[in-house]
Amino acid sequence: MNSFAAAESPEHYLPLTRSLENLYLPLSMINLGRGHPPSGLAKRAIRDAAAALFAEKGFTATSTREICEGAGVTKPVLYYHFGSKEELYETLVQEAFNEYQREVRRASRRGRTTREKLIETLRGMLAFARRHRNEYRLAVRMVVAPERESPAIDFIEMSRADERLLTEILREGVRKGEVKGKPQQIASAIAGVAFSCVMGFLLTGRPALNRKLARDTINLLMGGCSRRIPIGK
Numbered sequence: 001m002n003s004f005a006a007a008e009s010p011e012h013y014l015p016l017t018r019s020l021e022n023l024y025l026p027l028s029m030i031n032l033g034r035g036h037p038p039s040g041l042a043k044r045a046i047r048d049a050a051a052a053l054f055a056e057k058g059f060t061a062t063s064t065r066e067i068c069e070g071a072g073v074t075k076p077v078l079y080y081h082f083g084s085k086e087e088l089y090e091t092l093v094q095e096a097f098n099e100y101q102r103e104v105r106r107a108s109r110r111g112r113t114t115r116e117k118l119i120e121t122l123r124g125m126l127a128f129a130r131r132h133r134n135e136y137r138l139a140v141r142m143v144v145a146p147e148r149e150s151p152a153i154d155f156i157e158m159s160r161a162d163e164r165l166l167t168e169i170l171r172e173g174v175r176k177g178e179v180k181g182k183p184q185q186i187a188s189a190i191a192g193v194a195f196s197c198v199m200g201f202l203l204t205g206r207p208a209l210n211r212k213l214a215r216d217t218i219n220l221l222m223g224g225c226s227r228r229i230p231i232g233k
Helices: 039-057 064-071 075-081 085-108 114-131 133-144 155-176 183-204 211-223
Strands: 016-018 024-026
Touching: 039 064, 039 075, 039 085, 039 133, 064 075, 064 085, 085 114, 085 133, 085 155, 114 133, 114 155, 114 183, 114 211, 133 155, 133 183, 155 183, 183 211
Parallel strands: none
Antiparallel strands: 016 024
16 A cells, blocks of 8 residues: 655656757657647646546556547656656645645634534535545545556545544544534544535535535534424423
8 A cells, every 4th residue: 555645756757868059858848849838737737637537437447648638748748747657646646635635634723613623624625525526536436446457545544534633623622622422423424424415516516515515514413403302292
């Protein structure tokens, strides 16, 4: 299983060659010419195209040719930024996961009360899924239908990061007297509802993954949905 650190994987460069101005540059850059996107845009286009294809077809069925066609680049450009399809896949997942963790952790520090922190955390989780549909679909595909040929990534363990963060917030709420119950069980319930909502959004476009949904979900789970009925009635 791969362990994902915050640092990016090192770049793989092609052999150097001499340009017309006596500068040594990667060979692929000498042949970019007109009509090719700048380096930064090319890397972004490759990642976007790969995410869409991996999410739709899986790792094995996606070819580098299809990725290049989708990104509008040549194979040398792809290999300049990513040494192989495997490295592209691993980098794509790692960068998406790291970005997700940064955003959700940052969201969890907002709010004064435990309930406010939970609302902001869930809002961050939903917002990321809304903006990064293909990366989320890719992760779901690898959990539901893992491929033997794909790079070994522990998506199950990665998914548990949400529950761990929510549990931290809830344990602090218990210490402050703002929450009753078992933090881990409540965290699992919140994460489960979040996953259900995201899956519904990916399949049907509903519900809207916004702050209102996050607020209503947390208020329902924290406040309950039944009215207290006096004994004897």
